[in-house]
Amino acid sequence: MQYLVSVIDDKSNPGSTDRQPAISAFNERLITEGHWVFAGGLADTDAATVVDNRGEQPVFSDGPFVESKEYLAGLWVWEAPDLDVALKLAAEASKVCDRKIEVRPFR
Amino acid sequence: MSDVDAAITRAHHDEWARVVATLTRRFGDLDTAEEAAAEAFAAAVERWPADGVPPSPGAWLTTTATRKAIDRIRRENKRDDKHKEARMAYDDDPPEPPGAIDDDRLRLIFTCCHPALAMDARLALTLRMVGGLTVPEIAHAFLVAESAMGQRITRAKAKIKAARIPYRIPSADDLPARVTGVLAVLYLMFNEGYLATGPGTDPVRHDLTTEAIRLTRLVRALLPEDGEVAGLLALMLLIEARRPARVSASGELVALDEQDRGAWDTALIAEGHHLVRERLAAGVAPGRYQVLAAINAVHTSARDIRDTDWSQILALYDHLVRLDPSPIIALNRAIAVAELDGPEVALAIVDRLAEPLANYHAYHATRADLLRRLGRSQQSRAAYDRAIELAGNTAEIAHLTRRRDQLG
Numbered sequence: 001m002q003y004l005v006s007v008i009d010d011k012s013n014p015g016s017t018d019r020q021p022a023i024s025a026f027n028e029r030l031i032t033e034g035h036w037v038f039a040g041g042l043a044d045t046d047a048a049t050v051v052d053n054r055g056e057q058p059v060f061s062d063g064p065f066v067e068s069k070e071y072l073a074g075l076w077v078w079e080a081p082d083l084d085v086a087l088k089l090a091a092e093a094s095k096v097c098d099r100k101i102e103v104r105p106f107r
Numbered sequence: 108m109s110d111v112d113a114a115i116t117r118a119h120h121d122e123w124a125r126v127v128a129t130l131t132r133r134f135g136d137l138d139t140a141e142e143a144a145a146e147a148f149a150a151a152v153e154r155w156p157a158d159g160v161p162p163s164p165g166a167w168l169t170t171t172a173t174r175k176a177i178d179r180i181r182r183e184n185k186r187d188d189k190h191k192e193a194r195m196a197y198d199d200d201p202p203e204p205p206g207a208i209d210d211d212r213l214r215l216i217f218t219c220c221h222p223a224l225a226m227d228a229r230l231a232l233t234l235r236m237v238g239g240l241t242v243p244e245i246a247h248a249f250l251v252a253e254s255a256m257g258q259r260i261t262r263a264k265a266k267i268k269a270a271r272i273p274y275r276i277p278s279a280d281d282l283p284a285r286v287t288g289v290l291a292v293l294y295l296m297f298n299e300g301y302l303a304t305g306p307g308t309d310p311v312r313h314d315l316t317t318e319a320i321r322l323t324r325l326v327r328a329l330l331p332e333d334g335e336v337a338g339l340l341a342l343m344l345l346i347e348a349r350r351p352a353r354v355s356a357s358g359e360l361v362a363l364d365e366q367d368r369g370a371w372d373t374a375l376i377a378e379g380h381h382l383v384r385e386r387l388a389a390g391v392a393p394g395r396y397q398v399l400a401a402i403n404a405v406h407t408s409a410r411d412i413r414d415t416d417w418s419q420i421l422a423l424y425d426h427l428v429r430l431d432p433s434p435i436i437a438l439n440r441a442i443a444v445a446e447l448d449g450p451e452v453a454l455a456i457v458d459r460l461a462e463p464l465a466n467y468h469a470y471h472a473t474r475a476d477l478l479r480r481l482g483r484s485q486q487s488r489a490a491y492d493r494a495i496e497l498a499g500n501t502a503e504i505a506h507l508t509r510r511r512d513q514l515g
Contacts, residue, residue, distance in 0.1 A: 001271050082273040083223055084281075105270045 001105065002037060002079055003086045005093065008100040009073035015098035026096045030078065035089060037077040045071050073099060077106075111156045118164040119148060120315070123239030125165060126172050128211035131218075131236075131274055138264050139176050141236060147172035212237055213325055214276050219263075220288040221272045228263035233292040235260055238315065240299060247499050286330060290339050290396065293319045293326070297343050301350075302500050316347055334386050338397030341382035345403035348375035353502075360506035364412045376407045398427045417446040434463040438473055450480040468497035472507055484514045 009015055030036035045064040052059045064071065076093070080086040083103070090101045123144060130140035147168045161167035219233040234240045246256035266272070277285045300315025320343050327336045352366035361367075383404040386397050393401070402423045409415040424440035438460055445453035454477045457470070464470035475490035491511035498504050 082271045082275075083221075084273050084275070087223065103270075107269070 001081065001086075002077055003083075004102075004104045004106060005076040005078055005086070005090060006072050006102040006104070007041075007074040007076075007093070007097050008070050008102060010070050010100075012069055015073075019097055022096045026093065030076075030089070035078045035080055035085075037079050039074070039076045041074040042072060070100075109156075111160060114160040114164065115148070115151055115155060118151065118168060119239060122165040122168050123148075124212040124215065124237045124318075126168050127236050127239075128215040129169055130172055130176055131215060132211065133173065134176055134180070135274065137218075137232075137236060137267060137274075139179060140172075141264075143172040143176035143179065144168075146175040150175075213322060214274070216289055216292065216322065217277055217285055218267075218272065218274050220285060220292055221267070222285065222288070223270065223272060224263050224266060226288065226291070228259055228266075229288050230292050230295055231256060231259050232263045234296060234299070237292075238296045238299065238318075244299065283330065283333065286326060286333060286336065289326060290323075290335060293323050294339060294342075294396070296322075297346070301346060302503065313350070316343070316350070319343060320347060334389060334391055335394040335396045337382050337386055338394060338400045341379045341386070341400035342396055342403055344375045344379035344382070345400060345407050348372040348379065348407060358502055358505055359509065360500070360502040362506065363406065368410060371407065379407065380404055393426075395427060395430045398423055398430065402427075415446070417443055421447055434460045435467070435469075438464060438467075438470055442473060445477060445480075450477040453477055454481065466497060468494045468499075468503075471497065472503075475507070475510070479510070479514060487511075488514050 027036060027039055030039075048064040050061045050063070050065050052061075074097075078086060078089065080089065083105070086103050090103045094101045126144045126147065127137075127140045130143055131137055134140060134143075150171050151164075151168065155161075215237050216233055219236050220229045224232070231245050234245045235242070242257050242260065243253050245260075246253040297316050297319035300313065300317075300319060320340070323336065323340045323343060327333075327340050330336050348371050349363075349366060351372060352368065352370040353361055355361050379400065383397075383400050386393060386400070402420055405416050405419050405423070421440070421443040424436070424443055427436055428440060438457065441453045441456040441460075444456060454474070457474055457477060460470060471490045471494035475487050475494055478484075478487035478490055488511055491507055491514075495504055495507045495511070498507060
């Protein structure tokens with residue numbers, strides 16, 4: 001079972017910026033324990049571009065698809081046998097990242 | 108009610124949770140288990156009157172439900188080969204190793220009370236899957252519309268499936284955190300048994316109260332140091348102790364002030380009082396169940412209603428309001444206020460709860476009683492009418508109707 005694990009940051013109350021060493025160590029553990037599928041930190045939402053080509057020609061717009069106080073700062077894809085395992089890891093990930101975590105199963 | 112009807116009702120009360128729990132373990136899916144269990148009970152309703160009640164109703168229901176589930180899965184397999192592979196893999200799994208608790212129904216409770224589900228969904232799901240209550244009964248217990256309750260349960264089951272919430276007893280580390288939600292569920296189950304709803308149901312469903320007490324005893328055996336588990340058990344025992352005096356021979360609910368206290372179960376009272384004293388001796392700040400148990404300990408200490416220590420009860424309610432600011436607690440507190448400061452003061456408190464409790468029968472029944480004591484018969488009658496309209500319990504309706512008809 002794969003889960004999308006989103007790291008949620010808050011513009012008005014951002015998490016601390018010194019988390020990279022702890023995140024790297026946590027990633028090493030995810031790899032060792034067989035949970036790691038993919039991970040990536042994201043650039044600021046200001047760097048996002050939305051493309052809509054449902055009409056006659058593509059329309060490009062600057063910024064994220066939804067402006068909000070809370071936004072996606074990074075993500076993992078984990079392999080886990082069930083939600084209990086994923087939630088236990090996510091609780092650790094929240095401490096490691098100093099941010100909220102959303103766990104969502106892939107279909 | 109015929110013998111066969113009684114046997115079906117009894118089998119539903121006794122066997123529903125076992126059937127659902129067994130099938131959930133076997134098929135790994137709550138939805139399949141619930142639907143197959145419901146189909147098995149429907150089959151019992153159809154066949155038992157003609158074929159007779161089987162010697163072991165539980166075994167008959169489990170076997171029938173298992174067949175229904177397999178039929179259902181075969182039908183699905185024909186439509187979807189990929190699905191078939193998944194099912195076959197599930198069936199080949201070795202049985203789960205025994206966990207900390209060997210009661211299937213408790214395993215089912217912990218799964219239904221998973222922290223990834225919203226609290227209201229946990230309550231609803233457990234009452235449906237473990238308690239065997241129907242969606243209308245659960246909707247009544249929560250004071251919400253049936254359609255909303257149906258959706259809540261469907262959504263919870265869908266999340267369990269999509270997110271793969273495991274059907275497993277929590278590990279020893281996780282157990283305490285899971286218990287809070289379980290206690291809330293058990294208390295609601297107990298309350299539904301104590302004041303059962305539905306015209307075709309006994310006014311007190313002894314099986315539900317007994318089941319809630321049995322499961323609470325099991326949780327207490329696992330967590331003997333947890334004060335709230337002890338508090339909830341004491342609370343249930345002290346309420347259950349009054350059950351023999353609670354419904355009259357004519358099927359009418361008997362209010363606390365009119366009960367024959369000689370009919371109370373002294374063994375249950377002694378056990379409840381012992382637990383309350385044990386918690387007091389522990390010297391730890393009590394949670395809401397422990398305070399509620401203490402209130403009931405005060406009531407059950409009075410041999411006569413006139414001996415009731417109402418100031419002690421009000422002090423406990425004042426404490427409880429700080430722990431649980433719900434309007435229902437405030438309503439019960441007002442009843443103690445009426446005894447100490449008179450019905451007029453109490454009525455002023457009750458009237459402030461009109462908005463949140465507009466559809467709660469006990470709000471109108473309490474108002475009706477206070478208005479009656481104040482001699483405001485016309486308003487009292489209207490409040491009784493509304494309470495009778497909203498009440499789901501047959502014995503309570505009988506009690507409220509008599510009180511209304513006695514108004515001058």
